[in-house]
Amino acid sequence: MALDRWIALILAGVCLTYGYTAWFTMDGELAPFMQRNPIWPSTFPKVLSVIGLAASLVILLGLEKAKVQKAEIDYRRLTDYHLGQALLLLGLMVAYALCLRPLGFLFSTSAFLILGSFILGERKWLVMLPVSLLATGIVWYLVQQVLGIYLRPLPGFIGG
Numbered sequence: 001m002a003l004d005r006w007i008a009l010i011l012a013g014v015c016l017t018y019g020y021t022a023w024f025t026m027d028g029e030l031a032p033f034m035q036r037n038p039i040w041p042s043t044f045p046k047v048l049s050v051i052g053l054a055a056s057l058v059i060l061l062g063l064e065k066a067k068v069q070k071a072e073i074d075y076r077r078l079t080d081y082h083l084g085q086a087l088l089l090l091g092l093m094v095a096y097a098l099c100l101r102p103l104g105f106l107f108s109t110s111a112f113l114i115l116g117s118f119i120l121g122e123r124k125w126l127v128m129l130p131v132s133l134l135a136t137g138i139v140w141y142l143v144q145q146v147l148g149i150y151l152r153p154l155p156g157f158i159g160g
Contacts (some may be wrong), residue, residue, distance in 0.1 A: 019049030
């Protein structure tokens with residue numbers, strides 16, 4: 001079996017577990033006033049699990065394959081691919097998660113976007129900086145002001 005199908009099989013298992021949790025265990029302890037709501041806290045996880053399972057089954061059954069055969073990923077030659085970039089991005093994601101609280105949302109997210117685009121090959125600093133700063137500011141504003149979810153904007157030592 002090809003590597004993409006193995007990954008799809010693993011994702012199907014994750015989606016099944018996530019879906020089981022969303023359908024059968026999340027809503028058991030809802031408050032009585034919430035049980036009459038049209039949208040429950042488990043609605044989005046239910047939708048995600050169904051979409052993820054459907055996408056995994058499409059790959060497992062080979063329905064996405066066109067008549068023209070594309071080159072498949074050869075797991076024996078993983079070093080021929082951009083494995084360094086992928087590992088650096090994974091490390092950057094872990095560093096972002098660890099730095100989010102102590103350094104604040106604005107700095108951590110801006111640094112993540114700038115460094116992530118640099119790792120992926122973008123070298124136009126005049127494009128990278130304004131786009132990442134603007135995107136970070138817009139996301140912070142939407143989450144903080146529109147949704148009302150508190151995100152520490154600045155590092156703790158500055159007063160965030």
